[in-house]
Structure formats: structure tokens, C-alpha cells
Amino acid sequence: MTDQRPPLPVKKYLLSLDPCVHGGLIRKSSQKYGIPESDILDASASLNPLGTPFEQPDPELDLQELLSKGLEKLEQYPDNRYLEYRTAAAEFVGMGMTYENIIPGNGSTEIIRLVAECVVAEGDVVLIPRPTFSEYELQCSVMGAKIKYIEQDDIFDLEDEILAEAKIIFVCNPNNPTGKLFDKEMMEKLAEQCAAQKTILFVDEAYIELAEPEQSVAYLVENNDYLFIQRSLTKSFAIPGIRMGFGVASSKFACVLNNARLSWNMGCISDTIATALLSMKGGVNSKYLLDSRAFIEQERKFLMTKLSRRGFKPAESCVNYIYVDITDLSLNSSELAERMASHGVLIRDCESFQNNGKNHIRVAIRTREENERIADTIRQVIYEWGREQAEIQLRENIKAAAECGRKGSNIDCDYYPCHFEEQDCTFCFCPFYPCEDSRTGGNWIESSSGGQIWSCLNCTIVHEEKIVDDLLSIFVSEGLSDESIRKAWKEVMERNL
Known part of the structure; x- marks a missing residue:
């Protein structure tokens, strides 16, 4: 049924007008993700981090x-x-x-x-x-x-x-x-x-x-x-x-x-x-604004270093926020901002700035404790996203293996051979990561952003043809699940370590 009412009595060009997008959406994020407002860290609104x-x-x-x-x-x-x-x-x-x-x-x-x-x-x-x-x-x-x-x-x-x-x-x-x-x-x-x-x-x-x-x-x-x-x-x-x-x-x-x-x-x-x-x-x-500028400079340097270690490209800034190029991250700005918000940390997706694309975010400088939380949440979000992508790729590889057999050596990969010549690349994304079992050759190393991370550099077992065949026999028949992963570890990996 068509609308028979006369057109709105406003200037015609206002009908296509969209409102501006702003940061500081604490209440909206609280309602969307079920997080108490008091638990949300707002790094999307660029306010003086020293407080009032x-x-x-x-x-x-x-x-x-x-x-x-x-x-x-x-x-x-x-x-x-x-x-x-x-x-x-x-x-x-x-x-x-x-x-x-x-x-x-x-x-x-x-x-x-x-x-x-x-x-x-x-x-x-x-x-x-x-x-x-x-x-x-x-x-x-x-x-x-x-x-x-x-x-x-x-x-x-x-x-x-x-x-x-x-x-x-x-x-x-x-x-x-x-x-x-x-x-x-x-x-x-x-x-x-x-x-x-x-x-x-x-x-x-x-x-x-x-x-x-x-x-x-x-x-x-x-x-x-x-x-x-x-x-x-x-x-x-x-x-x-x-x-x-x-x-x-x-x-x-x-x-x-x-x-x-x-x-x-x-x-x-x-x-x-x-x-x-x-x-x-x-x-x-005033003493307050002098202290504010000194505080911002100190925390800006700290957060710039943290963000650089994450593989981002923060632009030089003179003020209380940092413009970050995330082009090298497969995760785009909108998805990164959404995932951060789901963890209670708001950052600014810069796509809304004159159709700026999805390769930039803006992060407000906060206190040292809050800046640590921003960096930790970014690290957690990237890890979770990486695991999701790895699982998607792993499922695709298993599905392909069910039809065509092992993937074999992926010689077109920029990183081949990441372990040894003629390695099998079916399990490029390891279903057991992080296994935390040093018998595989894996070990804990220092992360560039601080703390430790499990490295698979010296683990070769999941790239050996016999092991790949044995793992596939379980995953192809039973699918990829927590239960099948536990079974594969016990019946294949444990017996060959």
C-alpha cells in the first residue's frame, strides 16, 4: 500500500541527510553487550585523561x-x-x-x-x-x-x-x-x-x-x-x-x-x-593544564609503543588521541571496534570520517592502567579473531581432504617451507594450538608486546604425512569438535611423541 500523505514540509535536501557518528556511546554499548556502564572503558571519546x-x-x-x-x-x-x-x-x-x-x-x-x-x-x-x-x-x-x-x-x-x-x-x-x-x-x-x-x-x-x-x-x-x-x-x-x-x-x-x-x-x-x-x-x-599536557605526552609515548608492537602503524600525534593505520591487519576497523566493544573497551572506527575506509581507528589516551587494558584487549581480540579464522581454514582443509586427500606441500605460500622441505600443509592451522607440550618441539617465547606466547616454530609432527593421514581419518569421519580433537591428540599425537 502506497503512502498517500503529502511530502514532509521540510527542505528536500534534508530528507537524505544522515546524522554524524560520534564516540562516547557508553550507554548504547552497555545495552548492546550487557556490560555495566561502570565496567566500560571509553577510548573512543578524546577527553583529558587526567580527569576533571x-x-x-x-x-x-x-x-x-x-x-x-x-x-x-x-x-x-x-x-x-x-x-x-x-x-x-x-x-x-x-x-x-x-x-x-x-x-x-x-x-x-x-x-x-x-x-x-x-x-x-x-x-x-x-x-x-x-x-x-x-x-x-x-x-x-x-x-x-x-x-x-x-x-x-x-x-x-x-x-x-x-x-x-x-x-x-x-x-x-x-x-x-x-x-x-x-x-x-x-x-x-x-x-x-x-x-x-x-x-x-x-x-x-x-x-x-x-x-x-x-x-x-x-x-x-x-x-x-x-x-x-x-x-x-x-x-x-x-x-x-x-x-x-x-x-x-x-x-x-x-x-x-x-x-x-x-x-x-x-x-x-x-x-x-x-x-x-x-x-x-x-x-x-594553569597547573592543571600544564600537568595534563605532560601526562598526555608520557602516556602517548607508552601507548604508541604498545600499538606499534601489535603490528599497527600509529601516526605521530601532538594531542590526547592516536590515529592508527591497521591496513596490515586482515581485521577491518569496524569489526575491530565491534569486537573491542564486546569486551568493554570502546575505540573509534574512523570509517565515519568522510568515508575514510575501514583501515583506520582512533584511540584516546587514558591513564596507564587503562592504556594497559586497551593494549591487552586489542591483543585478546586479535588472538580470538585469529583462532576463528584458523578454525574456518582448518575446516575447509579437512573438507577438501575428505574429497581429495592430503593437501601436500603448499609451495605457493610465501612462508613455505616454514618447517622443512616437502612438509605437508594440511594442518597449517594446528587443531591443538596451543598444546603447551614441549615434546612437540613447541615452546614459550617472549612476545613483542610483552608476556609470553606459544611458538610452534620447532614443531614438525603435524606436517609429517603419516601423522596427517591418521589425524584426517578421525576429523573426516567425526568432524572437528572438542571431543574429536581430544581423541586425535590421545590416539595419534600421544602415541608418536
């Missing part, structure tokens, strides 16, 4: 005190000028900013939406360097923009004609998900080029306090009406549940954006807490 300022040994701020202070204003509308917050944000940024340069926001997404609403019209070209934060394209797509993708490596080599065609270009610095930071001299030249072509340069500095805040280009805004800087508090202060952020622009540009934004886009709690956080002594170089 309220959790430090000598906290400068008292959360309960701030909550009480905020709740005193519960029965009145917020002052939508947000002067205290904007003044604190200006002082936090420094560089000669005043409250007139600050646009308060309910987190990064709302700020992106505000800028898109104010500058992007239907049909306007928007430049998105990929891979990068997906909210840029979503919020501009809501306005009917024409999205044009460029590569991250091409940002600073764009022809004037390409920029002149675009209404706005987004640059995430440090970039999410790659963790790459562009220095301010490069950004300054790009800002000049964009202004000359009357193209807005939107620089997202949401993670810069956790990287190198001195690389911020906020100092350029007052003399450049085509430059907009975004900052976020939720990442730096690890409080994603309280939506806080702000934009930085020339006083003229900021005035228009403040006039256009939602009248009360921050509530009394977020206003009070955000103002206090931005007012911490030292600003971007």
Missing part, C-alpha cells in the same frame, strides 16, 4: 560549591549577554582579546551551527579537508551547502581560484582524528590568503589546550573579519556532560554572531562552571 580539575590532589575549584552557586540562579533567566563568561574566556585566550571578541556556545556543535546559519546559503561551496570532524559538513549541509572535499595535505597549497569559489573552509587544529598540529606561521599565511579571497577560515582549536596552546591564531581575529576560532571546554576539562564552548572573532563579526545566536544558549550551571574553569590561575598554562 575537581579530581586533582589539590583542587583549585570545588564542584559542589559551584553547583550550589549555579542553582541559586535556577529561578531566573540567564543574562544572555554572559558577560562574566565572555570576559573569563577572553582572559583565558589572552592575545589582547576582550569580551567583545567572544561568542558563548553550548559546545562545539552549536557554535558550528551558528556560524553556518549566519554565513552559508543554499548552494554555497564549503571546503572540508578530510579526514576531519564530521559536524562541519553536517551543519553546512543543513543549510544546503555544496560540500567539496580536499585532502589534509593540500590545505596550504590551495589555488586562489579554489578558495575564491568557497564561502568557508574548515581547518581542525590539532586535527581530529589524525592528531596533526599545524604551526601558527602556516595558519597565518592561510588566514591572509582566505581574507584576500573573501573566504571565511574556520579554525577549530578544540584540542589546542591539550597540545600546544601557543600555536593558536586567535591573535589574528581583530584585524581579520574572515577568521573565526572555535574553542571547547569539554575536551580540555573532561566534562562532556556539561556543554561549554566559545567562538573568537573580530568584534564586528562577533557582534553579529551574538545578535544571531539563541538568546539563552547556556544554562545557569554551565555558565557558572565554565566561568570558573576559564578563570583558573594561569589560564591555558
